[in-house]
Amino acid sequence: MTASTPDGLRTVGWELPCDPAITHEARRMVRETFTTWRLPFDLVDDAVLVVSELVTNAAVYGEPPIRLSLWAMPEGVCVRVTDHGPGRPCRLDLGQDATSGRGLAIVEALADQWGVIPLRDKAGKTVWAAWRLPCGRSDTPRTVDCAGPLPHSRVHA
Secondary structure (H helix, E strand, O other): EEOOOOOEEEEEEEEOOOOHHHHHHHHHHEEEEEEEEHOHHHHHHHHHHHHHHHHHHHHHOOOOOOEEEEEEOEEEEEEEHHHOOOOOOOOOOOOOOOOOOOHHHHHHHHHHHHEEEEEEOOOOOOEEEEOOOOOOOOOOOOOOOOOOOOOOOEEOO
């Protein structure tokens, strides 16, 4: 379901099963939606990979329900993955031979910004990533506010 508002905000979201196999479907949904929204192909590719990492982390380490949300606004786009598991994800500094644990390093490398928002009044968190878009004819991008009105967000830029 996509919603549009007068200020140009477009949103869509899905509830996903807590199963790592859903990652393939989540990638497809992001690619389809962002392509329909006519976003740049390189941004779509980066967002697909980031969502793959975030959904996998939520399915493996989190608890249901898992929610995937996509936002597009004039200044940029944002992906958010929410789960109700305890704890907060953190980026690991791993050796070259590590075979897992690189998800948030990938998110950090591909997104312009990312962060973690603890859920209010319950266990869980939302992990988000954002990309700036050029505004109008200017090549100077603005900051994308994907943390929304929720307090205590931790932003990595």
